[in-house]
Amino acid sequence: METLIIQLLNGLVFSMLLFTMAAGLSLIFGQMDVINLAHGSFYLLGGYIGLTMVRRLGSFWLALVVAPLVVGALGLALEYFFLRRLYGRHRHLDQVLFTFGLALIAADLIRWNWGAYVESVPPPELLSGQIPVFTVQFPVYRLSLIAVGVTLALGLGLLLERTRIGAIIRAGVADAEMVSALGIDIHKVFAGVFALGVALAALAGVLGAPVLNLYPGLDFEILILTLVVVVVGGLGTLRGAFFGSLLIGMADTFGKAFLPEFALFLIFAVMAVVLLLRPSGLFGLEGT
Amino acid sequence: MLEVRDIHTYYGDSYILQGVSLRVEAGQVVALLGRNGAGKTTTINSIVGLVPPRRGEIVFKGETITRAPPHHIARLGMGLVPQGRRLFPNLTVEENITLAARTGNGSARWTLDAVYALFPRLKERAHNRASQLSGGEQQMVAIARALMTNPDLLLLDEPSEGLAPLLVREIGRVLADLKAQGLSFLLVEQNLHMATAVADWVYVMNKGQIVFEGTPQELLGNEEIKHRYLGV
């Protein structure tokens, strides 16, 4: 019973980290039709920048703000100088090659700068220790990640559903060309969405570091799980990203805890079942 | 207001517009007629910058816009009501209408209240998703959405397409209304009756070229053109 509760909580924690990743990946795909294979690299880069800031300045909170800003700015630059040249209906291969190449370059640069060790990051002082949840003791930091994830989901939901910029983003998902024909510079919207998406990835990297540690290769591990989440949830929908994250986060956590040899298999089995029942994912638009 | 000079437009390797010229004067309603595949939508898409022409020139309010990006052209005062409406299905009616609202260049006139007065039905449907509307209501949203950008020139691509006769008449009435208020527009149509009722000048297009221009009366009296190019 106790392990069950702990695994359940761990599953929620991991789900919320996945959601922070998947929300960005899904937004970028929905808006720009670009599958960002460097998304895991932005996660890892954010985590390592956070690590450096914690070591140099001793402030996790500062890391939490600065790493997403730095990585978001990098995203803006990458969009402006490279990705912008690759938009268009028949350029998927170019985009995939570009973002995958970016991921490979980032992996090497990260290894070169931060080394190939497993680095751990302590949670901030304020959130250290454990508190009782039901019948178990659970780390405060991990619990707060669940709260952060839910808050983020609500915040992004409000941004998309209740603001004008959110309406423009949703309109762009449906028909970007028409948005531009109405006088809105869709490339600015693309750039903003891309920066927001990669900043969220970096945020996940900092948030996740005390839980998952940082090491070369984590970028691709996270990327693959995030891709699975987005496919399971339905491409381009926030709700899909949220519930897809819950499903895959739980499957991964319970798989690793109870069927360690089959953990990865379990995830892909879940994905296969979902896609058999709903080919465009839990919340994907049918027929797209 | 708008002058299109000898434009040549391609989709990839297909040569679609083969030297199209037309003009719309301020306050004028100009109709562009032609059969399916004549190149009407391609002409519209060339003007609004979605499919820029390879050769030729387009001048709008004195500015050359031939290869300008679509959002820039729209901001100069061009409002598009595209073929097939192209509403944002997952947005509400009101979100669709207000998405690109701006005050335009002249004295701002169109507001949400004003377009609801023009299309009272849309007010009742304000919080429905656009995908839940009937074809006629969708066309009203498409027109309202363009009006809310307060354009100087409205481009309408087959607004009567797929609508029941009663609705076609209603849209026709709205267009006559807009014209009476001094708005200029370029109206692409296959509905000869509706187009000639409101237009001051008519172009007929076939296989990517203009094959006739004149007043609506001249067209209506020209059996050969009507027969050959409009299938009447």
Ligand SMILES: Nc1ncnc2c1ncn2[C@@H]1O[C@H](COP(=O)(O)OP(=O)(O)OP(=O)(O)O)[C@@H](O)[C@H]1O
């Ligand atoms: N995206 C495209 N790619 C390639 N060819 C196209 C494309 N769109 C249209 N065409 C071709 O260009 C020609 C002109 O098409 P266009 O849509 O401009 O005709 P139209 O006069 O608007 O017809 P309709 O009344 O059916 O809307 C047609 O032969 C069509 O097949």
Ligand SMILES: [Mg+2]
């Ligand atoms: Mg057409």
